[in-house]
Amino acid sequence: MNPPDSAPHPPGIGRVRVGPLLRLAQRRAAHAFADALRPLDIEGRHYGVLLSLNAHGPLSQRRLIDLTGGDKSSMVRTVDDLETRGLAVRRPAPTDRRAYAVEITDRGRALFAEASVVADDVAARLLGHMDEDDQDLLCTLLERFVAAPSDRP
Template sequence: MRIGGQLYLAHRYARAATNRALQAHQLELRHLGVLTCLAEAGPLSQRALVDRLQMDKSSMVYMIDELERQGLAERRRDERDRRSYAVHITPAGRDRLAAATNTAAEVMTGLLTPLTPTEQGQLHELLARFIEHAEQT
């Protein structure tokens, strides 16, 4: 199997295992991505979230609607541009993010057990370089 197929399967297996574990938090990995982005960057427009997470615009609207329904994020008028909205993570969103992040980390630790700590570090470094290059092309 070529590396593209391997990356695809690795992503699919990791995503499926993580999503199963995140069901306990009523989240999926895609929700975790949005909440993490908001927690790290602060309030962002939906457009900025789409760009950062490489998601489809309509999927992002649906995602934020779901997060709002659960009280984990909220849209507020942007203070700099009253015509647009910024998405904010709520305190409940921060709490759920912390718990879900721990769960996701446990899943990843389990999936990486066939690799030595040195190999895990190498994989991390190689993927970081791959992503950095891909972002620039």
């Protein structure tokens, strides 16, 4: 099915549009989420790290980069922000004396719980025009897309 403001496309043309469509979808979701998180004084990047820490426990910054799709310099800045606010702490990694593990604090868990309610509300608004089966299908397809092997050499 084509979006209401677009004309039908010849067979196969939709596949060449996947990049631009994903970018537009990400921008729409990111802007909505950023606006909704503003009262909590965090950004989407903070939420992504808190989500990973809440789900997996203490993690290295390298693993956080892998899980969130970030880069080294922005991850350092994000963890610094969380640590300054008392939402996360860096501790020596038990398996490697040279490395640190980032761990969510009780304060971070409380803020994450609030932000998760916001995230659910934003998702409901963004997906509200779809029926539940389409929402589930979209999420399943995006999970498969993200989990696919990288096309990078």
